[in-house]
Amino acid sequence: xxxxxxxxxxxxxxxxxxxxxxxxxxxxxxxxxxxxxxxxxxxxxxxxxxxxxxxxxxxxxxxxxxxxxxxxxxxxxxxxxxxxxxxxxxxxxxxxxxxxxxxxxxxxxxxxxxxxxxxxxxxxxxxxxxxxxxxxxxxxxxxxx
Numbered sequence: 028x029x030x031x032x033x034x035x036x037x038x039x040x041x042x043x044x045x046x047x048x049x050x051x052x053x054x055x056x057x058x059x060x061x062x063x064x065x066x067x068x069x070x071x072x073x074x075x076x077x078x079x080x081x082x083x084x085x086x087x088x089x090x091x092x093x094x095x096x097x098x099x100x101x102x103x104x105x106x107x108x109x110x111x112x113x114x115x116x117x118x119x120x121x122x123x124x125x126x127x128x129x130x131x132x133x134x135x136x137x138x139x140x141x142x143x144x145x146x147x148x149x150x151x152x153x154x155x156x157x158x159x160x161x162x163x164x165x166x167x168x169x170x171x172x
Contacts, residue, residue, distance in 0.1 A: 049121040059113035
């Protein structure tokens with residue numbers, strides 16, 4: 028199988044699993060914390076088996092302490108993300124929770140210029156995101172095509 032075909036099939040399978048998890052959680056009647064725990068526990072075990080299969084697991088021990096700390100902290104943030112997502116499913120329904128789950132990163136990205144640590148305080152270059160150049164520049168430039 029070609030690498031590209033394998034990649035396409037892998038992404039399609041991952042998106043199918045991700046897209047069906049809300050229905051599984053809702054139909055199971057599990058609370059948000061339990062659903063997030065089992066999702067992360069099963070995902071962690073599968074990732075560990077995959078790393079063992081590729082002989083990459085020992086590489087974790089060679090990571091610098093700071094990098095390992097960031098990895099563990101991001102793991103806890105991911106757990107919190109799933110707990111909040113599953114709680115959103117219970118409170119608002121699958122459709123609203125899923126839309127907010129996928130749109131929120133874009134809302135954060137677009138609201139960044141108005142945050143307390145705005146990118147507008149830094150010099151803008153041609154490599155800056157187009158929305159920052161538009162919002163922070165004295166003249167308006169069109170979005171890239």
